[in-house]
Amino acid sequence: MISEATLELARCQSCQARFLPADGPCPKCGSFQCTPYSTSAVGKVLAATELHYPAAGWHAPHRLALIEVADSVRLLAIVDGTLPVSGALVEIRREKDVYHARPEPAG
Amino acid sequence: MTAHVASVGMGRFGKRPEGLIDLAAEAAGLALEGVGRKPIDLLVVGSMFAQGPHGREALLPRLAGRLGLESASGFRVDSSSGTGGMAFHTAALALETGRFERALVVAVEKMTDRTTAEITRDLAASLHMSEVAAGATMPGLAAIVTERYLQRYGLSTDVCDLATVHARAMAVTNPNAHFQKAVTPAEVAASRAVALPLRLLHCSAISDGATALVLERGTGPATVLGLGQGFDALRLVDREELTSFAATRVAARRAYESAHLTRKELDVVEVHDAFSPFALIHIEDLGICGPGEAPGWFEKGWVGRDGRVPVNPSGGVVGRGHPVAASGLAEIGEVALQLRGEAGRHAISKRPKIGLAHAMSGIASHNFVTILGGKAA
Numbered sequence: 331m332i333s334e335a336t337l338e339l340a341r342c343q344s345c346q347a348r349f350l351p352a353d354g355p356c357p358k359c360g361s362f363q364c365t366p367y368s369t370s371a372v373g374k375v376l377a378a379t380e381l382h383y384p385a386a387g388w389h390a391p392h393r394l395a396l397i398e399v400a401d402s403v404r405l406l407a408i409v410d411g412t413l414p415v416s417g418a419l420v421e422i423r424r425e426k427d428v429y430h431a432r433p434e435p436a437g
Numbered sequence: 438m439t440a441h442v443a444s445v446g447m448g449r450f451g452k453r454p455e456g457l458i459d460l461a462a463e464a465a466g467l468a469l470e471g472v473g474r475k476p477i478d479l480l481v482v483g484s485m486f487a488q489g490p491h492g493r494e495a496l497l498p499r500l501a502g503r504l505g506l507e508s509a510s511g512f513r514v515d516s517s518s519g520t521g522g523m524a525f526h527t528a529a530l531a532l533e534t535g536r537f538e539r540a541l542v543v544a545v546e547k548m549t550d551r552t553t554a555e556i557t558r559d560l561a562a563s564l565h566m567s568e569v570a571a572g573a574t575m576p577g578l579a580a581i582v583t584e585r586y587l588q589r590y591g592l593s594t595d596v597c598d599l600a601t602v603h604a605r606a607m608a609v610t611n612p613n614a615h616f617q618k619a620v621t622p623a624e625v626a627a628s629r630a631v632a633l634p635l636r637l638l639h640c641s642a643i644s645d646g647a648t649a650l651v652l653e654r655g656t657g658p659a660t661v662l663g664l665g666q667g668f669d670a671l672r673l674v675d676r677e678e679l680t681s682f683a684a685t686r687v688a689a690r691r692a693y694e695s696a697h698l699t700r701k702e703l704d705v706v707e708v709h710d711a712f713s714p715f716a717l718i719h720i721e722d723l724g725i726c727g728p729g730e731a732p733g734w735f736e737k738g739w740v741g742r743d744g745r746v747p748v749n750p751s752g753g754v755v756g757r758g759h760p761v762a763a764s765g766l767a768e769i770g771e772v773a774l775q776l777r778g779e780a781g782r783h784a785i786s787k788r789p790k791i792g793l794a795h796a797m798s799g800i801a802s803h804n805f806v807t808i809l810g811g812k813a814a
């Protein structure tokens with residue numbers, strides 16, 4: 331079963347960059363004239379790591395992943411669960427200003 | 438208005454009992470002795486944390502008072518781990534105006550009086566706030582960069598181990614280096630995981646230390662030939678690529694242009710290897726070798742003391758220790774020592790004529806390249 335969850339991206343009306351978070355501004359040119367759009371919340375892990383010495387206030391091990399979603403947009407997410415390998419698919423959700431990734435449900 | 442490095446002062450990097458001001462004053466004193474205590478009319482001081490025993494120090498006036506330089510002009514700069522490079526560039530550009538005769542540049546950090554978790558949190562101030570909000574740390578993002586580099590060129594972590602072995606072998610000859618013991622590839626590979634693929638011995642240490650140098654009008658073996666700096670997107674995901682640092686490429690291009698020379702004329706290089714695999718990326722970005730060729734340079738020993746282009750004869754950041762602000766200035770100081778024939782046991786095999794020092798802020802968000810050498814004209 332393919333996840334139906336969606337992720338908000340945005341396209342900058344000035345420089346056409348695509349990015350997130352969709353509430354902007356555009357990270358390339360600073361414009362607030364951006365059009366949000368929805369895409370699949372499934373992304374591909376480009377690299378992931380487990381921090382054994384996290385910053386004060388965080389617990390070890392803390393897992394982070396660099397993920398690519400639609401339109402080659404990349405994001406950094408906290409991994410909930412076991413560390414995915416590069417190339418694995420994960421489902422992304424946004425919680426306040428932070429993205430979380432978990433292994434995509436098998437289907 | 439030409440300027441040259443007339444003197445370098447450096448105390449030992451490592452775990453030191455002294456506080457921030459004493460560390461800075463020690464290095465400054467050594468640099469001032471080197472020019473026979475000639476008058477200083479500009480003081481440039483850099484520190485990321487300026488951490489004193491009761492909080493942030495008013496570092497610039499405190500040091501001016503301590504050194505008896507109240508009649509000088511002064512600047513305090515901060516560019517996280519690139520602070521030392523920024524401090525030097527600030528002084529060099531100020532001297533270029535012709536308004537100053539002789540500058541004392543000091544970069545200092547006190548770090549070992551806080552826990553690793555506290556330092557890790559404080560160092561993350563050089564990252565984008567959205568990355569900090571996700572619990573990112575310097576080693577965490579450096580691990581992602583390293584993983585991408587290894588993937589791109591189909592490499593194992595052996596090349597990272599080799600870069601650490603090189604750094605530590607160089608550091609053994611530098612009496613001011615934090616680490617005085619060489620390591621084997623097996624020891625690096627067996628060190629504990631920090632953020633894989635990075636292990637403890639791939640990461641720079643938390644160190645105390647200071648570097649100072651005197652920059653004065655005129656020429657010498659360590660004349661300022663070229664300066665360049667470059668920014669990149671602070672947020673890692675906004676960068677065009679992760680296996681090369683645009684901030685270095687831009688800074689290097691500007692430095693080569695201003696010096697009217699190319700990377701082929703470099704006799705010695707100091708790069709900011711906050712994590713040992715970054716040394717590979719840096720020498721590629723400086724154009725010393727092509728993309729993906731750096732592992733071969735390390736494997737063949739071309740970065741050694743008698744190699745094609747000796748890299749980090751001081752031990753680099755991984756070998757010398759990393760009092761963050763002081764590292765960037767230590768890199769410039771090392772190149773100056775090599776050019777001036779004052780490097781002692783860490784001198785490269787053939788006395789160099791032209792050298793380059795590279796300093797990196799955070800994960801290469803703002804980098805500085807400095808080219809020093811004997812003045813041709």
